[in-house]
Amino acid sequence: MDRNKTNKEWFKSFFKKDFYNFDFIPKKRTQEEVSFIIKASGIKKGFKILDIPCGAARHSLELAKKKFDVTALDYSKEYLEDAVKKAQKTGLKNITFVRKDMRKIDFREEFDLAINMFTSFGYFDDKDNYLFLKKIYRSLKKGGVFIIDIKNGVFRKNNLSEKNWDIIGDAIELQEFVWLNKTTLKNIWHKIENGEMKTRVFYLKVYDKKSLNKILKKAGFKVKKIYGDFDFSLLKKNSKRIIAVCKK
Template sequence: MEGKTLKLDNKLNDAFEYNGSYFEEIGDFIKENYLEYGFTKGTKQEVDFLVKIMDLPQNSSILDIGCGPGRHSLELARRGFNSVGVDISSEFIKYANQVAKDEKLKAEFFVTDARELKFSQEFDGAICLCEGAFGLAGNEDNHRKVLKNVYNALRPGSLFILTVINALSAARSITDNSEFDVYTCTKIDKDTITSPEGETKDVKIYTTAFTFRELKFLMESEGFEVETAYGCSAGDFSEKTLTVNDMEIMMIARRK
């Protein structure tokens, strides 16, 4: 073997990647029909838990990253908080702003890519739930951009609550209608979505999953102090010990 170079078929060079802006087109197509999905029906329970954990006085400002049609931000505003929601889909933002206007809520919504946030120490707390932006952002650098921007948006000492798909659970739940890339822990689901006008479209949903250890490393490397993590699923937020069977991981972290 002396003088020869061993050549390996390095599959890491072909690791799967997807466009971190892909959900913009999906959101703009389904619009408020997003709220017909079953996982959106537990908003009040989820906000009950968020309010308890964040323990903020009314009129505190809360940033919702990847807010979708604004269900969490709107509910927080109904409870006396000042909400700001950002999402890549202009139709989601249009809907959320209309509801805020109709109900005269202290909530504002902006079309913004979470990888391009420009806030600087403006918020008392932040949430990124149900794979809003983080988990959909594409490669690792893009996910780091989201974390960095959230960190910059928070005032020192503020909490950030993040939920992501649990990789240990996702890898065990592959169906004939989905794929799983083991190099990036990205699940690819095929779905047919429907617009409010009744039009349909076949799409692929790309969701990157994480382990707790990986998330802790990523968040701490971007300046957060991870306080704890829970196992959760939509409509069932609690201080539950994380297990391999939990669909999502909830990270509770604080900006230093």
């Protein structure tokens, strides 16, 4: 099936608090990811970071607490409102929130580091996925670092069942996966909570080491290291994630 015929704006209805929120992610995991980001990028206090897309800003808030100067960008009004409240409660002044479609950013050589975390890439068609990376490249200062963390496509291909269910908090989640072509996954998620069932769909272009490397290089990046986990272990076939550390 042609990805262009799918709903390109799916993210506007999928990423709503009543359907997808970040409560299921343990704080410890976020802290480990943040430690990795700091060590792998070599950034120093006061450096400028772009967290894109930031969701409820779990990384941005931690990074701001550590005295980095953070810009946290997302399309979701609800996630940003929650993040603003948390920043205010903690008295953080070194974090700027921006509500924008990440494809429409227009920063030029402003940041020392950009991060794209928790499989926040591959949401669009090939052209827009590539143009997004180009825009990240343009946002970075010369020598700036880009860290991208996505699910490992090879692991997904080998381990994904057609259906999967889980209990998350008070809700039951049923997830269905359909490959539209070799690299595009249609995800149909049902959430049953308080006797009500909601169904939402999202589309994901799945990358492996080779295809991620290729698109990053095409966008101008030098790919310095590719890890398979936040403990700095290198990527293996059965690694669940691909974490690429790139330079401008």
